[in-house]
Amino acid sequence: MIRRSDFPKDFIFGTATAAYQIEGAANEDGRGPSIWDVFSHTPGKTLNGDNGDVACDHYHRYKEDIKLMKEIGLDAYRFSISWPRVMPDGKNINQKGVDFYNRLVDELLENDIVPFITLYHWDLPYALYEKGGWLNPDIALYFRAYATFMFNELGDRVKHWITLNEPWCSSFLGYFTGEHAPGHKDLQEALIAAHNLLRAHGHAVQAFREEVKDGKVGLTNVVMKIEPGDSKPESFLVASLVDKFVNAWYHDPVVFGKYPEEAVAIYLEKGLQILDSDMNIIATPIDFFGVNYYTRTLVIFDPNNPLGFSYVQGDLPKTEMGWEIYPQGLFDMLVYLKERYRLPLYITENGMAGPDKLENGRVQDTYRIEYLEKHFEKALEAINAGVDLKGYFIWSLMDNFEWAYGYSKRFGIIYVDYNTQKRILKDSALWLKEFLKS
Numbered sequence: 362m363i364r365r366s367d368f369p370k371d372f373i374f375g376t377a378t379a380a381y382q383i384e385g386a387a388n389e390d391g392r393g394p395s396i397w398d399v400f401s402h403t404p405g406k407t408l409n410g411d412n413g414d415v416a417c418d419h420y421h422r423y424k425e426d427i428k429l430m431k432e433i434g435l436d437a438y439r440f441s442i443s444w445p446r447v448m449p450d451g452k453n454i455n456q457k458g459v460d461f462y463n464r465l466v467d468e469l470l471e472n473d474i475v476p477f478i479t480l481y482h483w484d485l486p487y488a489l490y491e492k493g494g495w496l497n498p499d500i501a502l503y504f505r506a507y508a509t510f511m512f513n514e515l516g517d518r519v520k521h522w523i524t525l526n527e528p529w530c531s532s533f534l535g536y537f538t539g540e541h542a543p544g545h546k547d548l549q550e551a552l553i554a555a556h557n558l559l560r561a562h563g564h565a566v567q568a569f570r571e572e573v574k575d576g577k578v579g580l581t582n583v584v585m586k587i588e589p590g591d592s593k594p595e596s597f598l599v600a601s602l603v604d605k606f607v608n609a610w611y612h613d614p615v616v617f618g619k620y621p622e623e624a625v626a627i628y629l630e631k632g633l634q635i636l637d638s639d640m641n642i643i644a645t646p647i648d649f650f651g652v653n654y655y656t657r658t659l660v661i662f663d664p665n666n667p668l669g670f671s672y673v674q675g676d677l678p679k680t681e682m683g684w685e686i687y688p689q690g691l692f693d694m695l696v697y698l699k700e701r702y703r704l705p706l707y708i709t710e711n712g713m714a715g716p717d718k719l720e721n722g723r724v725q726d727t728y729r730i731e732y733l734e735k736h737f738e739k740a741l742e743a744i745n746a747g748v749d750l751k752g753y754f755i756w757s758l759m760d761n762f763e764w765a766y767g768y769s770k771r772f773g774i775i776y777v778d779y780n781t782q783k784r785i786l787k788d789s790a791l792w793l794k795e796f797l798k799s
């Protein structure tokens with residue numbers, strides 16, 4: 362049985378959340394609308410028309426939530442800042458919004474919980490979207506100004522920062538598949554958005570070096586283990602190509618200053634330009650990569666699909682998201698990232714959506730305990746294989762707004778009864794509390 366003491370002494374265990382998924386108070390104290398406010402209020406975009414207007418009401422209940430983190434014994438907490446709460450139009454300051462994050466950080470520190478801040482977790486101010494959003498090259502400068510302001514505001518107390526959460530989701534799901542805000546379906550736009558997201562990241566890192574001399578800054582990507590879904594040689598080729606588009610695309614430029622060869626061809630074919638000056642900014646050195654790992658993705662060669670491949674379902678046990686439970690993929694990707702980029706790593710998200718039922722005041726999510734144990738074991742195996750893994754944030758602290766799936770998917774180790782906003786520690790939280798003492 363894995364124990365906390367098996368991990369390095371300074372290894373940190375935490376939980377992660379994101380502003381739009383938990384805060385609520387969407388129109389309170391001067392907060393402006395984000396693209397997710399507009400998207401979730403657009404009929405047909407989210408399950409049951411669910412939105413983040415109230416969510417977990419964390420904006421008002423943050424003290425109680427921090428008390429629960431303390432009770433579980435967590436070392437750290439990763440959360441995101443709502444850009445439109447602090448800059449309703451993307452530019453001018455809303456002091457009440459800024460005050461909330463000051464209170465939140467101070468409350469965490471008073472409870473000996475280390476804050477990790479994500480600057481952008483998908484809630485772009487709608488006012489900036491109206492100026493082109495991630496398609497407008499100037500967005501990188503708006504983001505730099507926002508980042509600079511937040512570094513100045515909180516950098517004296519917060520020393521661990523993440524610029525973007527999963528630019529693959531923001532660009533591919535937001536601009537190509539249309540599943541996420543702003544719901545566009547245009548491959549060329551997705552490529553432009555991806556490039557501008559990485560440019561914004563680079564600008565923020567440059568600002569960080571000026572504003573927070575003793576801090577660490579990184580980029581969090583979703584990292585998927587891409588495997589061939591059948592034994593055809595073409596499927597192995599396709600898997601390695603998809604791996605380049607999903608993984609290397611968002612890591613290579615940040616470390617090497619260039620896109621993977623296979624990807625550049627698509628860019629040039631689409632007539633997109635990649636300036637050397639852009640690549641130099643994107644490659645401003647970072648201190649770590651954040652790794653969001655959930656599952657593997659199986660692809661097969663498919664000549665009928667314009668992209669040349671299609672996804673196939675694997676036959677391993679799956680979570681409520683239909684994602685295979687595949688802890689080996691975590692080990693594989695941690696080792697891959699270490700060997701390719703040689704940077705310290707944090708698992709900034711790992712967890713599962715389960716069929717959580719509240720019965721007699723209890724949620725017996727034994728499956729989530731098993732999931733976490735298996736992924737903890739693979740993380741430890743990676744450390745023993747030489748990976749400089751520094752921490753592990755469970756997704757998520759509490760059940761929350763699961764984007765297009767609304768409130769139908771529960772990822773929390775804490776159950777939220779949305780009718781009463783009552784929080785109930787699931788068995789997984791009780792297990793974690795004991796693990797953290799082991």
Ligand SMILES: N=[N+]=NCCCCNC(=O)[C@@H]1[C@H]2[C@H](O)[C@@H](O)[C@H](O)[C@@H](CO)[C@@H]12
Pocket residue numbers: 379382526527530583585653655656657658684710756763764772
């Ligand atoms: N096929 N397939 N595969 C896996 C694709 C995962 C892409 N979605 C994510 O990584 C999001 C990340 C997000 O940060 C968080 O805000 C979300 O709540 C979690 C849970 O959805 C995850």
